[in-house]
Structure formats: structure tokens, C-alpha cells
Amino acid sequence: MGYEQFKTRAEGVSAEVYRFNTKDNALGFIIDFLRKEGLADTPNACALWAECSFLDGMNLDELQGNAGLKFEVTSELATHAKFGISQMEWALADTGSLAQNSSAIEQRLVSSLSTIHIALVPTSGIIPDMPTLLTKIHPEDCSYIAMITGPSRTADIERVLTIGVHGPERLIIVFVDEMGGNN
Amino acid sequence: MGNEFKESISKAINNANLTGALGKFSEAYKVNRAKAYEGIDFEELRGKIAELKSYAASHLDELSAQFTQNAEASGATVFRTNDPAKVREYILKVAQDNNVKAVVKSKSMATEEIHLNPYLEKAGIEVGETDLGEWIIQLAGQTPSHMVMPAIHMTKEEVSDLFSKEVKERLTSDIPRLVKVAREKLRPSFLAADMGISGGNIAVAETGSIVLMTNEGNARLVTSLPRIHIALIGIEKLIEKYSDIATILKALPRSATAQLLTSYVSIITGPTPNTDGSMKDLHIILMDNRRTEMAADPKFKQALQCIRCASCLNVCPIFRLVGGHVFGKVYTGGIGTILTAWFDELKKTEDIQGLCIQCGACKDVCPGKIDIPDLIMEIRRRLVQEQGVPLLQKTIYAVVNNRKLFHGMLRAASIAGKPFTSGKFIRHLPLFLADLTDGRSLPAIAAEPFRDRFKKIKQPIMKEKAVFYAGCLIDFAYPEMGESLVKILNNAGIEVLFPEDQTCCGAPARYSGAYEVAETNAIDNIKALLSVDATYVISACPTCTVALAHEFISTFESLRQTEWMPKAKELADKTIDFSVLVKKLVDEGRLSLKEGQKLGKITYHDSCHLKRTLKVSEQPRELLQRAGYELVEMFECDTCCGMGGSYSMKLPEISAPILQRKLRNIKDTGAAIVAMDCPGCVMQIRGGLDQDGANIKVRHSVELLSDQLDLKC
DSSP states (O other): OOHHHHHHHHHEEEEEEEEEEHHHHHHHHHHHHHHHTTTOTTTTEEEEEEOGGGTTTHHHHHHHSTTEEESSOOOHHHHOOOOOEOOOOOEEEETTEEEEESSSHHHHOOOOOOOOEEEEEEEGEEEOOOOHHHHHHGGGGHHHHEEESSOOOETTTTTTEEEOSSOOOOOEEEEEEEEOOOO | OOHHHHHHHHHHHHHHHHHHHHHHHHHHHHHHHHTTTTTTOOHHHHHHHHHHHHHHHHHHHHHHHHHHHHHHHOOOOEEEEEEEEHHHHHHHHHHHHHHEEEEEOOOOOOHHHHHHHHHHHTTOOOEEEOOOHHHHHHHOOOOOSSSSOTTTTOHHHHHHHHHHHTTTSSSSHHHHHHHHHHHHHHHHHHOOEEEEEESSSSSETTTEEEEEEEEESHHHHHHHHOOOOOOOEEEGGGSOOOTHHHHHHHHHHHHHHHHOOOSSSEOSOOOOBBBTSSBBBEEEEOTTTTTTHHHTEEEEEGGGGOOOOOHHHOTTTTTHHHGGGGSSSOOOHHHHHHHHIIIOOGGGGGTTGGGOOOOOOOOOTTOOOOOOOHHHHHHHHHHHHHHHHHHHHHHHHHTHHHHHHHHHHHHOOOOOOHGGTTTEEEEOOOGGGGGGGSSSSOOOOOOSSSSHHHHHOOOOOEEEEEEEOOOOOHHHOOHHHHHHHHHHHTTTEEEEETTTTTOOOOOHHHTTTTHHHHHHHHEEEEEEEEOOOSEEESSSSHHHHHIIIIIHHHHHHTOOTTTTHHHHHHHHHHEEEEEEHHHHHHTSSSOOOSSSOOOOEEEOOOHIIIIISSOHHHHHHHHHHHHEEEEOOOTTTTTTTTTTTTOOOOOOOHHHHHHHHHHHHHTTTSSEEEEOOHEEEEEHHHHHHHHHHHHOEEHHHHHHHHHTTTTTT
């Protein structure tokens, strides 16, 4: 119920939504996606993956065997990177929004400078709406709460909706059932 | 109104790009907004917003102190000042102390309010706007024309010219390409800037947090990449509780751009790490600039409930014609007029307050529940208090306040108008009065006013009585409407009384800010209308009904007139609009309309005061359909016709295109008749269709219904 509503709302604002039962399947999808979209070890085609619990227990060295996939996030790399990957803890069903504790700058760099942002979300992180979110995340524990709803957009020229101004042109949301999530 | 102002209006109206873009946007906005609010109880939501913002406005000092304490505890530096000059100095000092060469900004109306950019630039600091719309107008050397969509007045061709110059490459007007150019051009500025300046959509006292919303993602970069972040926030953005963020965010994007949520929302509480591992230098400036003074004003306090969505601009029939620049350099539209009166000065609104036609469309959609038209009236009243009424108007009001003289002149006009009259209309007036008949014929003054005709109507003596308040238009221009009304009421067993001392309802004076004149009109009418015993005081002019039922009281309140207040309330209780009473009589079985009639297609125009002040829109439709008309709704049926009482005479250049749009919508229905319940709208629309030549009858419901009475009962 929550997932279907989220998917409809998120797709309504041009996000792309996928769902996998296991972390392995999700990882397989992401690697395939990156390759298909031209991942390469050049500044303009690399992917930056910000620290997250999805990566716990994974062999990062092996993953870096995919040329261009990096786990080191700097603004110099992020400003050119084609892909940014991060984990968002919550998904708000009624607006199709994602939310996370974004206090670490790396989380914001990969999700705001890249051309394509891939957001991993534990399926258990789906919540009804913003009032619920505000009961789960509080400024006392978090100096930068970030919400993301679809890709970057503008209608500042003749009111024509155009995607990808300063932020990502595409937002790929990948739900993983197997992840417990932090909530 | 000043010549310069009149010129700016005519320049805007003749700018086809501007009116085209705004017109298209306003049409789409209404549909999209309704869709965005589907499943949400808007009245309940705005009730909550009004309550929490009103609470904040009453506790600005406490909330500012609480905010400061909490934000500082989390590591931010907070500076509070009433003085815009001190804000500018503070920002410059932080910049100079930290050797800042370049600043990037995300959209902030507060920085526009204090003209920050030129100040910093003069001190040798490079300032870059990063919101696409703001960047466009910065390159063009202009000011924003809309709070949410600053460059809505510009075409893609103009933008491509500006960008071409900037990137030194000839660009086409392909919008996605232009957007990409902006992305590429601005990206290095974010990385190079030492300071980011933002506004703030909300400031939360309980946590010391600021909330920033953008669609482009520039606020995320402005608050993340440069090592210093300064947020400039007007103290009206303060709310008490963290959980209240959700309430405001439910309305703000829906009302602003018909989105469920903007692409990005950031809630920032204290500094975060920079890219080099150091901590951000975060400064939050709480700017007062007369907001506390505003909160202490019993009338204007409610303006602090504004959440800056600009929906009042989006639904305004005037704004969509003239755009923002006519209003001035910072805040535009309805709420902009009010904010300008305070943040700038009252005198600055001398001209722009006159743009408001008092149609009430903005009040209907305001998520802060602000009575914008009423506050604009209050501005008018205070201007008149300060500066007096212009001489010409003064002469007119002197006449209006003397009923015998006024009515005598109207009678004389029916004769004097003859040379210009053809049939029922005045088609052309000479010389400077010609504008009044531009696109619209005026009704000829009736040879015999209603007050004279009434004496000749033979009414049976009936137990129940109703006083008829005719108003000037029915009395002197459309007496036949009054006769129809008498016929209908008599048929329902109600005898009509017409106290002859009734006079102008005072609306023209009130809407011009001349409250003392309106007060005299009100007292004269109260005396006349309560002089006889009757169940109802009925009016077939919604503007007059609103005057009798609401405005006599509020005029007295404004002037602290207490002597006549009880009588004003007594009159208000008795006052009823024509269609409401007739619907009631039909429902009670006291009045019957002919059965089984097939009268053809009709379309209905909602008059502003009837629909939005008196909340009546279904009754006349039901009556007309019951009489046998087939109702075809026109597009924008409840958008103002451009009459607005004397508005059409003061600003005919705005009134005329509003009327043209209305006529087009009427014609598009294919209906042979357009019905309405206001003689002012009849005057405007009938006059417009006369010059247009379209074969469509314009009728007050009272005329249509009186022809369809089932006289058997």
C-alpha cells in the first residue's frame, strides 16, 4: 500500500522507482545500470558512492573493480561525476519524497552535484507523510535534514518544466526489502 | 494617479509577451492548484496555518529570543536587527573579516527588500544569483516581477540573448539547452564562492532550525559548498514548533507552484562540516524592518500570516494583465502592496493600491487566511487620512452625500446625456471622458427612475412586507429590474416598500478610502431603511447587499462610530440578497416557476461580491435551471468582469482587457443569454457586448425569473 502510493507519487515527479528483495539483486541492478549508462574511470563518467549501511559487510575492493566506481567523495570529484549513490533512510508515501540525515557533506555532494542520483532505500523506511517523518528525525541529532522529491527542476523560462538545473537530471530510487533500515 | 504610473501600466498591457505568458500561467495555475489540493481540506489547513502564524506574530519577541538561544546552542551566530542598513553592514563585515571575494545566493526576497546585491558589489564583492530566474534578471539588470517566478515576464528569446552574451556563443532559444548552459556556467561559481547567502522559508524557534525549499537544488549547493553561510530571514518566518513545519510545507508548494512538495527541502540546525573537514561558519540574521510594528497594528497584524506563496498574484485578474513591475521593485501583487506599505513606506503605495479591483479572488486562495482586499482598503483609508481625497473626487462625494442634489443631477444627466445616446446606450463620450466608452457602451440614464415608476405600481396590500433597496444603478439606469423584483415578491405574497430617502450605499466612497463619506451614506440609509416595519431588506445588487450586510458595520468599526452600530447590526440582520430570498421562497412553495419550459442555453457570470463575500453561487443557477434554462458553464465563470464600481472609470485601460476576456468566455459557450445577479456587471458586460456586436442577451436573473413565474398560485 505504502510502496504503491510512493511509487505513483515519485513517478509523477519523474523519479524512476525499482524494488528488489535482496541486497545482492539490488547491487546487481545498480552495477548493470552504471555500465549501461556508461560508467568509466574518467572524471565525467565516474560514480561516487557515499558511506551507507547498504555497504556494510561488502567487499569494497571487489566493487572498485568496476572501473570508475569510487567510495571516496570529494567536491572536486563530485562536481564532475556522472553518478552519485547514497542511501536515503525514509520514503514519504504521500508526496513521493525521500529523506535522510544529510549532516555529512558527502551525502549532499553525491546527491546534489551528480547528473544521475541513485538512492537506495530500505523498504521498511516507507512512512506515510511528513508529520511522521518529523517524529522520526529531530534537529537535536541531525544538523542537516534533506528531503528530495524527484530530480532537479525549473520552470523559470516561460514556465516550461525543465529537468536538471543545478542538481541531478535523473533520480533512480532502489528499494531493498532485505534491509532493516534505521527506523 | 501619476502619469509615470499610468505609462507603466500601458507599457505592460501592450507587452504581448508578458500578458501572454501570465495569462497562460494563470489559467493553468487554477487547474493545477485544485489538483494539488485534492483530498485536502483547504479550509481546515489554512485555519491551522493562520492560527500558528498568528500566534507567532503575537509572540515575535519571545520566539526570536527562543530561536536565537537554540540556534546559538547548536553553533550558529544569530544577529537580530530592525534596521536594513545594519543587516547590510553586518553581512559586509562578515565578508570582509573572512576575506570573501565571491558570494553565491539562492533566491531570497528579504535580500531584495534591503537591496543587498548592489551594496555588496559596490564594496567590491562579486555577487552571483543562482536561482535560474534570479540569474536571468540579474544578467538583464532588472528586478523580480513575481515572488516565486522572478523572470516570468521574459521570453526564451530574451533569455537566449542574455545567455549568449554571457557565454560568448550564439545560443538558440531551446529551453533545455538554455537551462544546461546555466548549469554549466554557474557550477564553477558555487565551488569558487567563499560565502553562500540564502533566505529562509521557515525559522523554527523550538529548535533554532531554518527551512529552505528549492526546485533547482541551488539552495543545497549554496548552503553546502561555500565555507560561510548567511541566512537572512524576516522574523515573520518564525514559527514556534518543529512539528508545525509539516503544516506549512503542506500548503506552501501546493499554493506556490501546485506541487505536492518542492524537489528539495533542507532543515538546517547549526553548522555542518565543510568539504575540507572544517565546520561551516553559519550566521542567521533575523530581520525586523517594521514587522514588530506591523504586529502591533490591529489591522495589519494578519499580514504576518503570509507564507510567501504568491498565490494572490497567480489568481489576480489585474496581475495577469500588468505583471509585477508595475507594482514596484520588490514585493508585487496584492500582498506586495501591503508589504510595500510597511517595509518601504505607505506613500509608495499611493498608485499601486488603486490597482486592486476588490474582486476577492486572492482572499479565497490565501493559505494564511489573510483578507488582502480588506487590508488594501485599509491602506486606501489611511492614505486618504494622510493626504485627503483628490479634489475632483471630493466634489463628487460632496454631491453623493447630498441625496437630493445627487439624484437631481442623475435626473439631469438623463437629459444632458441625450446627444451621446443611441437607444439604451451611450456609445461615445467626448474628449477626456472617451476612455470610459472605450470597448464598452455605458447605459443611458433612465428617463424615469425606479423611484418614480414605483409610485405607479399597483400592489395589493399584503401582510408580509419587504423593503427594497434599489441602489443607484437599478434606480437610475435599470428601473425595469426593480419592477421585475416587485412582481416576483408580490407573487410570493410579499408587499414591497420603497423608502424614498434611501441613497448611494457608500461603496464608491469606501472603495476609494473616503470612509467618512461612506459613514454619512450608511447613516442616511439606516435611517431610511429602518423607518418602516418589514421582514426583509432586499437588494438585487450584491455590492449594495455587502454594504448593508457587512460594510456599514466595518466602516463604523474603522471610524469607532458606536452610536449607529446597533442600528447597523439590525439592518444587517434583515438584509438579504435577491437570489437567496427567491430561492427560499421557491423552496417553501410560496413561489412557483412555470413547469416544463425549454428556454435554451444560458451561461452564468458570478459577480465578485455575490460569490466571494456573500458566498452565493448555487441559488441563481438552480433557479434559472428550474425555470427551464439549460446551463452551460463558461470558462472562469467567477473571474471579475472588470467593472469594480468606479474602477472601470479610474483604470479603463485595465478594465477593458479584463472585459474582453470575459466576453470571449461568454461567446465560447454558444449560449444566447448570459445571466448574472449584479447590475454593475450587467452594465459592464452589456456595454461590452453592445460594442462587440455579438447577439447575446445580458440579463439580471431578476428579469429572467419574473418572466417565468407560474402566476396560478
